[in-house]
Amino acid sequence: MKQETLSQILEDQAGKKAVALVTDMEAGDQTLVYRDSANGPEQDNAEILNIARHAMQDDRSKIHEIGGRKYFVEVFNPPLRMLIVGAVHIAQPLSRMASVAGYDVTVIDPRASFATDERFPGITLNGEWPDDGMRELDPDRRTAVITLTHDPKLDDPGLEVALKSDAFYIGALGSRKTHAGRVERLTAAGFTEAEVSRIHAPVGLAIGSISPAEIAVSILAQVTEVLHRKVEARAAA
Amino acid sequence: MADGNIASGLSQDDDVLNEAASWRKDGRNVALATVVSTWGSSPRPVGSHLAVNENGKIVGSVSGGCIEGAVVTEAMDVMESGKPKTLEYGVTNELAWEVGLACGGSIHVYVEKVE
Numbered sequence: 001m002k003q004e005t006l007s008q009i010l011e012d013q014a015g016k017k018a019v020a021l022v023t024d025m026e027a028g029d030q031t032l033v034y035r036d037s038a039n040g041p042e043q044d045n046a047e048i049l050n051i052a053r054h055a056m057q058d059d060r061s062k063i064h065e066i067g068g069r070k071y072f073v074e075v076f077n078p079p080l081r082m083l084i085v086g087a088v089h090i091a092q093p094l095s096r097m098a099s100v101a102g103y104d105v106t107v108i109d110p111r112a113s114f115a116t117d118e119r120f121p122g123i124t125l126n127g128e129w130p131d132d133g134m135r136e137l138d139p140d141r142r143t144a145v146i147t148l149t150h151d152p153k154l155d156d157p158g159l160e161v162a163l164k165s166d167a168f169y170i171g172a173l174g175s176r177k178t179h180a181g182r183v184e185r186l187t188a189a190g191f192t193e194a195e196v197s198r199i200h201a202p203v204g205l206a207i208g209s210i211s212p213a214e215i216a217v218s219i220l221a222q223v224t225e226v227l228h229r230k231v232e233a234r235a236a237a
Numbered sequence: 238m239a240d241g242n243i244a245s246g247l248s249q250d251d252d253v254l255n256e257a258a259s260w261r262k263d264g265r266n267v268a269l270a271t272v273v274s275t276w277g278s279s280p281r282p283v284g285s286h287l288a289v290n291e292n293g294k295i296v297g298s299v300s301g302g303c304i305e306g307a308v309v310t311e312a313m314d315v316m317e318s319g320k321p322k323t324l325e326y327g328v329t330n331e332l333a334w335e336v337g338l339a340c341g342g343s344i345h346v347y348v349e350k351v352e
Contacts, residue, residue: 001269002352006258013254025273028321028349061284063274063345072273072347074284 005030008039009076016078020052025063025070059142079104080142080227085130085158086149087114090173094146094216095123101220103144108133108158130158134165144169144223146203150178156185163195169226171203171219200226253297257288257351266291267351268312272299274345276327281344288351291316299346300326312348321349 005021009032012019020033022042031040033052042048051064052073061074082098084091087109095105099122108126109115110133115125126133130147134157139145145162146169147155155172162170163186172182179201186196204218205225260267272285280301287297287305289312299308304326315322327343 001349003258003261006254006261006269006351010254010258023321023347023349025321025323025347061273072271074271 001028001030005032005040008032013076013078018056018075018077020056021074021076022048022052023072023074025072077142080144081106081137081139082144082146082223083108083134083137083139083158083162085109085134085145085147085155086151086173087111087116087119087125088148088150090148090212090215090219092119093213094148094219095120097213097216097220098223099123101224106133106137108137109149109154130154131161134158134161139165139167141166141168143167144227145171146219146223147172148203150174152182152185156182156189159186159199160189160191163191163198168230169200169223170198171200171222173203174201176202253286253288256296257286260288260290260294261351266316268316268348269351270299270308270312270324270346270348272344273323273347276343287312289313289316300344304344304346308346308348315348315350319350319352321347323347 009019009021018035022031022033029041031038031042031048033049035053038049047066048071051066055061055073055075056077059075059077064071064073080103082103082105084095084105084107087107091107095107098105106124106126107115107120108128108130110127110129112127115127126137128136139162145158145167147158149155150173159170159172172179174182182201183196200222204215205222207218209215209218257267257269267288267290270287272281272283275283281299285297285299287295287299287308289295289309293309295305295309298305308324311322311324324346325343326346
């Protein structure tokens with residue numbers, strides 16, 4: 001690998017720009033592929049560019065045989081994102097655990113006494129009302145959205161924006177009863193049954209969690225499960 | 238913790254590449270090993286990195302620790318020759334058992350020099 005190729009990848013990662021590195025495994029030649037450009041010996045090879053761009057979408061690095069040669073396509077996507085509505089107790093362990101798992105985490109909460117750097121060291125905080133915050137952060141297919149406030153005034157506006165996005169995971173804290181009320185409100189707001197059914201509620205895998213940290217584990221486990229099942233489904237399609 | 242995120246350095250491979258780049262900037266010879274395919278119960282996923290410099294310093298991993306020693310030896314060769322190499326470790330490779338890839342999987346590791 002050329003030193004400038006390595007520097008370019010690091011610069012792209014720092015700038016949260018997606019890039020794929022295509023390596024000819026015999027010759028060692030390398031091409032950097034972006035969504036709308038490419039740089040390297042294979043920069044005009046339409047088949048390779050197409051494969052690399054699909055790999056970026058699927059977040060999947062692997063070896064491809066193209067024209068009798070082996071190429072390793074390595075995807076350097078920006079981190080997955082997790083947007084948490086509610087700077088509540090569960091959000092503290094969840095934001096830390098998700099960060100450790102590689103997520104770029106933002107906690108959205110307009111209540112200044114909850115969303116403090118003391119309670120969330122090193123975590124990005126957004127003090128907007130959840131619908132504004134959510135719109136600003138614009139969840140995409142590499143984003144998980146979790147609402148934790150228990151308060152429809154805060155959770156619902158966040159969910160309404162998330163349901164219109166491609167977020168790969170949407171989860172909402174609350175009992176079955178709480179969720180039934182939520183489903184009614186969202187349906188009244190014009191969302192279809194299929195749309196509302198995207199919400200994982202009660203949030204998290206049923207592993208008998210009691211403490212906030214344990215609930216965070218169950219949420220992160222479910223997010224992980226959904227993430228990898230979706231990637232597998234796309235790869236199989 | 239360059240960006241103040243509590244996770245940086247724990248889960249992402251950025252630090253391996255950053256370290257490789259900074260060794261190279263300091264004028265050291267560096268080789269980079271990347272997991273390019275896995276089969277069975279391999280402990281580290283495709284895209285995992287390990288970097289080695291000429292002094293034998295290592296950052297990152299390509300397995301749960303079972304084949305790192307062998308990969309580092311090969312990486313030293315690649316640093317000399319400048320020619321990339323794809324290594325295979327697994328159930329069909331006796332060396333892998335010797336060095337302990339007892340996890341029952343197989344992996345291919347691409348090793349290249351950082352020029």
